[in-house]
Amino acid sequence: MSDEEDLILSELNDEELVEQMYDDLYDGLKDELEEGVQILLDRGWAPYKVLTEALVGGMTIVGNDFRDGILFVPEVLMAAGAMKGGMAILKPLLVETGAPRAGRMVIGTVKGDIHDIGQNLVTMMMEGAGFEVKNIGINNPVESYLDAAKEFEADIIGMSALLTTTMPYMKIVIDTMKEQGLRDDYIVLVGGAPLNEEFGKAIGADAYCRDAAVAVETAKSLMARKHNQLTA
Numbered sequence: 006m007s008d009e010e011d012l013i014l015s016e017l018n019d020e021e022l023v024e025q026m027y028d029d030l031y032d033g034l035k036d037e038l039e040e041g042v043q044i045l046l047d048r049g050w051a052p053y054k055v056l057t058e059a060l061v062g063g064m065t066i067v068g069n070d071f072r073d074g075i076l077f078v079p080e081v082l083m084a085a086g087a088m089k090g091g092m093a094i095l096k097p098l099l100v101e102t103g104a105p106r107a108g109r110m111v112i113g114t115v116k117g118d119i120h121d122i123g124q125n126l127v128t129m130m131m132e133g134a135g136f137e138v139k140n141i142g143i144n145n146p147v148e149s150y151l152d153a154a155k156e157f158e159a160d161i162i163g164m165s166a167l168l169t170t171t172m173p174y175m176k177i178v179i180d181t182m183k184e185q186g187l188r189d190d191y192i193v194l195v196g197g198a199p200l201n202e203e204f205g206k207a208i209g210a211d212a213y214c215r216d217a218a219v220a221v222e223t224a225k226s227l228m229a230r231k232h233n234q235l236t237a
């Protein structure tokens with residue numbers, strides 16, 4: 006039996022376990038990663054802490070090695086699959102706050118882009134904060150956003166892009182909204198690793214959101230502002 010097979014996750018202390026979970030995520034070991042998530046929850050870790058410290062932390066390492074040509078697409082897909090397994094355990098816990106409905110959002114990744122882990126995470130956190138969210142998935146052209154927003158009677162349109170080549174598509178969506186006289190009907194939030202605040206401003210979004218927690222805070226404060234304007 007190898008050393009790895011001998012490893013009993015529940016016997017590791019928190020720090021060692023998180024390190025091991027980074028390795029498991031890196032190696033795409035979904036079952037082991039899920040076990041790690043469960044152990045941390047059983048030890049009283051808040052779901053959000055498990056998410057950010059153990060899962061997102063591990064994915065950052067994967068991302069760096071992907072960038073540096075150490076990992077390739079198949080390995081990263083395995084890691085993404087393991088990450089989704091861990092997220093699935095956390096989702097009901099993040100969502101079960103029973104908060105009053107805070108607003109409605111449509112979110113999706115823009116045309117040409119198939120990265121969905123980040124926007125799934127934003128979805129979970131927004132739902133946890135009491136928003137109703139329609140997640141329209143990946144590779145969305147303008148029409149998908151606008152049709153979904155209309156049908157769902159959304160207050161917010163959220164767009165995600167992870168590639169420098171797809172982020173300009175966000176401007177196409179916003180420009181189309183302007184052309185169709187719809188821009189002021191929605192709060193537009195954008196996010197994704199290659200974006201920044203300046204980019205958000207330049208394309209005419211209401212706000213750039215660095216991460217899922219910022220997305221929740223921003224959505225709440227812009228919704229409050231919208232309500233105040235309507236009641237003024």
Ligand code: B1M
Nearest residue numbers: 068072119120121122123163165168169196197198216217
């Ligand atoms: Co991709 N990929 N990938 N990839 N991939 C990146 C983005 C990259 C930075 C890797 C690297 O080189 N270091 C690089 C982009 C470089 C660039 O554009 N400058 C890259 C590349 C090049 C590619 C391909 C082109 C590779 C290839 O085929 N040669 C290809 C493109 C495919 C396509 O989209 N057309 C590709 C493919 C893939 C996989 C399919 C293998 C897989 C995606 C699986 C999936 O999503 N189901 C994948 C992955 C996993 C990554 C990395 C490693 C991780 C992304 C991730 O999930 N991060 C990524 C490296 C990295 O980002 N460090 C990389 C974890 C996630 C929680 O963070 O998505 O940033 P993030 O979301 C955060 C915030 O950004 C924010 O909140 C989230 C939570 O806090 N946020 C929002 C995100 N969206 C938001 C929307 C909002 C608000 C906040 O709206 C309101």
